[in-house]
Amino acid sequence: MRGALHVANDTPFGLASGICTTSLKHASHFRRHAQAGMVMVNTPTAGVDYHVPFGGTKRSSLGQREQGSYAREFFTNVKTSYVRP
Template structure:
């Protein structure tokens, strides 16, 4: 469905049944967008694999995918991203112009 494949910024939840972890990861990555991805699990193996293989700018394990901390970079991948990250150290680097100047004594 369209609501499961596009970014919809509103109170919408798509629930898709997956046969196993690999299929669920495939479904999570099978989109043109990648702002956030999340998993709820008690398995460290699945948590680490999901963090490494989820194609999203922010990956959450056992925490909500909204309401991220202001001190970390915010942004996505694929169609969910444009330019530099908006928060954290990445924002400082984006909004800073470096100038080298010399002056004789």
């Protein structure tokens, strides 16, 4: 497990990482400690559902996440306004 986690984290990039395992203990440890914006267990690391946030860490990040609930923040500017009648 430590070897797989080291290989996954030993890069300046962090868009996605994944592991194949039958151990829930190893899967949970990898998910918590992988330095990536998207972590997959027993699934391909390419492609995500449209309703989930998309984005990476380290040099794979450009700031805000895209898609999902973060899309509003990514594509808009928040403005607070007060109007008194």
